[in-house]
Amino acid sequence: MNLSLRALSVAAMISVASIGGAFAQENPMVGGAAMFADKNIVENAVNSADHTTLVAAVKAAGLVDTLSGPGPFTVLAPTNEAFAALPAGTVDNLLKPENKDMLTKILTCHVIAAKALSTDIVSMVDADGGKHVVDTVGGCKLTLEAxxxxxxxTDENGTVANVTIADVIQSNGVIHVIDKVLTPKM
Known part of the structure; x- marks a missing residue:
C-alpha cells in the first residue's frame, strides 16, 4: 500500500511538472496583439482589437484600478462580437453614467476571484461529475462544463458562452476569451 501511494505521488509530481512546462510557453495572440504574462489584465486587454468594447465598459464602470490590482483574477472576456450580439442599443445604454451600477454588475459577473487555468476548470468539472458552479465577484453563479x-x-439566464481562447496568462491572473456576454439573473 505504501509503495502504491509513493508511486501515485511520483506520478502526480511528474504530471504537475509536465503541466508547469506547458505554462512556460508563450501566451496566445488575442485580437491581433501579443499578450504578455508580465503585464496585468488591463495592460494586455487594451491592446486587443477584439476587446475594445470590453475595455470601454471596464473604463465606464470604474474597474480599471481593480483589474490592474494584484488579484488573482480569472476574467471571462467577451469579444466585441459578443457585445454586438446583444439587443440593439444595449451597450450604448449600459455605457451611460446613470447605468454604471448595472454595467459594473454585468462586468463583475465575468470575474472570478482566483486564477483558474483551463486544467483547473477541467479538474473541477470532473470532480463534480460534469458540471462545476462557481461564484463570481459580482455575485453571479456560473456553471462550467468541459x-x-x-x-x-453558462450564466444564470441559460446563456452559454464558449471559451474560444484559453489560458492567456497575466501578472494578476488569467483571461479566457468567450463568445457571449454573461448576465446576472434579473
Missing amino acids: KDGKVTV
Whole structure:
C-alpha cells in the first residue's frame, strides 16, 4: 500500500511538472496583439482589437484600478462580437453614467476571484461529475462544463458562452476569451 501511494505521488509530481512546462510557453495572440504574462489584465486587454468594447465598459464602470490590482483574477472576456450580439442599443445604454451600477454588475459577473487555468476548470468539472458552479465577484453563479476538449460557461439566464481562447496568462491572473456576454439573473 505504501509503495502504491509513493508511486501515485511520483506520478502526480511528474504530471504537475509536465503541466508547469506547458505554462512556460508563450501566451496566445488575442485580437491581433501579443499578450504578455508580465503585464496585468488591463495592460494586455487594451491592446486587443477584439476587446475594445470590453475595455470601454471596464473604463465606464470604474474597474480599471481593480483589474490592474494584484488579484488573482480569472476574467471571462467577451469579444466585441459578443457585445454586438446583444439587443440593439444595449451597450450604448449600459455605457451611460446613470447605468454604471448595472454595467459594473454585468462586468463583475465575468470575474472570478482566483486564477483558474483551463486544467483547473477541467479538474473541477470532473470532480463534480460534469458540471462545476462557481461564484463570481459580482455575485453571479456560473456553471462550467468541459466536453470534447472545449469549456463552456453558462450564466444564470441559460446563456452559454464558449471559451474560444484559453489560458492567456497575466501578472494578476488569467483571461479566457468567450463568445457571449454573461448576465446576472434579473
